[in-house]
Amino acid sequence: MKRLFLIYGNPGSGKTSLAEYLRSNHSFEILSLDDLYIEFVKEKCPDFYFEKLRNYINQHYHHILNNGGYTKEKFGRDFVNEWHEYLFATTIEWSATHDNLVVEGYLLIDCLSDLETRMSQIAQVFLIYVSDHSYRVLGTPMSANDVAILGQTDENTA
Numbered sequence: 001m002k003r004l005f006l007i008y009g010n011p012g013s014g015k016t017s018l019a020e021y022l023r024s025n026h027s028f029e030i031l032s033l034d035d036l037y038i039e040f041v042k043e044k045c046p047d048f049y050f051e052k053l054r055n056y057i058n059q060h061y062h063h064i065l066n067n068g069g070y071t072k073e074k075f076g077r078d079f080v081n082e083w084h085e086y087l088f089a090t091t092i093e094w095s096a097t098h099d100n101l102v103v104e105g106y107l108l109i110d111c112l113s114d115l116e117t118r119m120s121q122i123a124q125v126f127l128i129y130v131s132d133h134s135y136r137v138l139g140t141p142m143s144a145n146d147v148a149i150l151g152q153t154d155e156n157t158a
Contacts (some may be wrong), residue, residue, distance in 0.1 A: 002123035007104035014133035019104040026148040029098040033105025084111045124151040
C-alpha cells in the first residue's frame with residue numbers, strides 16, 4: 001500500500017531535513033509546500049508574486065492570502081480555498097506515481113486534517129510533527145529511521 005507522510009511544524013524546525021533524509025535513505029519522493037506555494041502564487045495569483053517570495057512564504061500566506069477575509073472581499077476570490085484545492089490535487093497526482101511520498105511544509109498547518117482525510121482513501125497517511133529537529137507521531141517521539149519504517153510491510157519492501 002502507498003505511504004504518505006505529512007510532515008508539519010513551525011518554520012525552521014527540521015521538516016525539510018527529515019524529508020531529505022527520507023529521500024536519500026529510503027527512496028521517498030518529496031513534495032515541498034514552499035515550492036508548490038510559489039508555483040501556485042506565480043500561476044494563479046500573479047499580482048501577489050514577487051521575486052524573493054521564497055524568503056517570506058509564512059508571512060505572505062498569513063498576511064496576503066489568509067488575512068481575515070480582506071483579500072477575499074477585495075478581490076472576490078477565496079485564495080485560501082484555491083490554495084488548498086491546488087495542494088490536494090497536486091498531492092493526489094503525485095501519489096498516483098509514487099508509493100512513498102512526503103508532503104512537507106509549514107503550510108500544512110491549516111489543512112492537515114482535510115488532507116489526511118482525503119488521502120486516507122488511497123494511502124496510509126502518517127502525520128509527523130517536527131519541533132527542534134525532533135519527530136513525533138501521535139505524540140510518541142521517534143528517530144528519523146523509526147519514521148521511515150512507519151507502515152512498512154514486506155509488500156512495501158518487495
